[in-house]
Amino acid sequence: VDESVPPQTLSSRTLEGLAEYIKSGKASKIVVMTGAGISTSAGIPDFRSPETGLYANLARLNLPYAEAVFDISFFKQNPEPFYTLAHELYPGKYRPTITHSFIRLLHDKGLLLKLFTQNIDCLEREAGVPDDKIVEAHGSFARQSCIECKHPYPEDDIKRHIAAMEIPRCHECEGLVKPEIVFFGEQLPQAFFENRMLPAQSDLCIVMGTSLTVQPFASLPGAARGHTPRLLINKERVGGLGNGTDDVLLLGDCDDGVKKLAKACGWLEELEKLWAET
Numbered sequence: 001v002d003e004s005v006p007p008q009t010l011s012s013r014t015l016e017g018l019a020e021y022i023k024s025g026k027a028s029k030i031v032v033m034t035g036a037g038i039s040t041s042a043g044i045p046d047f048r049s050p051e052t053g054l055y056a057n058l059a060r061l062n063l064p065y066a067e068a069v070f071d072i073s074f075f076k077q078n079p080e081p082f083y084t085l086a087h088e089l090y091p092g093k094y095r096p097t098i099t100h101s102f103i104r105l106l107h108d109k110g111l112l113l114k115l116f117t118q119n120i121d122c123l124e125r126e127a128g129v130p131d132d133k134i135v136e137a138h139g140s141f142a143r144q145s146c147i148e149c150k151h152p153y154p155e156d157d158i159k160r161h162i163a164a165m166e167i168p169r170c171h172e173c174e175g176l177v178k179p180e181i182v183f184f185g186e187q188l189p190q191a192f193f194e195n196r197m198l199p200a201q202s203d204l205c206i207v208m209g210t211s212l213t214v215q216p217f218a219s220l221p222g223a224a225r226g227h228t229p230r231l232l233i234n235k236e237r238v239g240g241l242g243n244g245t246d247d248v249l250l251l252g253d254c255d256d257g258v259k260k261l262a263k264a265c266g267w268l269e270e271l272e273k274l275w276a277e278t
């Protein structure tokens, strides 16, 4: 951060400066961008954290390389590793974190323009963020279909197969069935492309729990206008956040970070109550 350049929109590049901006009503179109780091405290490992990340723990699946588990051509030859993982990650086992509830709180306050998530765990939905506010940029477990004939596959059936550690087959053509998670080698959902310029309409961007290494998602924060405040809540600095005139960094755990922000805005009790009721 070039400290000699003063902020243009905030009174200071601090949590207090940001809270003042929010409380004054100037942040009414907030875009939130999230990744695996907001779900680690729910018990779902991220990909890239050394030792605890999923990629570091995939050796037991006998993969040629870790990312193969989400590679569409590998999946066609060998769907078993993915389904082993799906068995572990399937929604229903995990509870949303207070960070998920914070996004819900922004929505309840009428401040959320859009949430872009890279996560496939559906925890934002479970926290009560409505469908029309969520762009699941990498798809999710919310729907599944045949990779050959594209026919949708019933949710009850996939649940049963995943629980029994079996590989589901299309009822129409016997093709492989896959949850509509975006694999390497597949297009992102239409909704991503339709909404990708929304950061330019926002008056605050909040980026949480992502390494911002996967494109095109990683380019979203860069779509914000010049002096729009951008907040990063993450264990490490990522994606050039901190270089903007009105960027604020809250480095550390995101649950701690959202609690600090909520407290500074006078929302902490409300947030904790909302989370407790989730």
Ligand code: CNA
Pocket: 034, 035, 036, 037, 038, 039, 040, 041, 044, 045, 046, 047, 048, 049, 053, 054, 118, 119, 120, 121, 122, 138, 208, 209, 210, 211, 212, 213, 214, 233, 234, 235, 236, 238, 252, 253, 254, 255
């Ligand atoms: P990533 O590349 O694993 O990065 C995670 C980031 O979060 C890193 O910068 C970590 O330092 C940071 N982090 C981890 N834990 C915390 C924490 N408690 N508080 C603050 N920061 C933390 O994950 P990305 O999401 O950036 O990568 C994109 C991939 C990961 C997407 O395609 C996802 O589908 C995929 N993924 C999703 C899930 C899920 O749905 N929960 C789990 C694992 C991977």
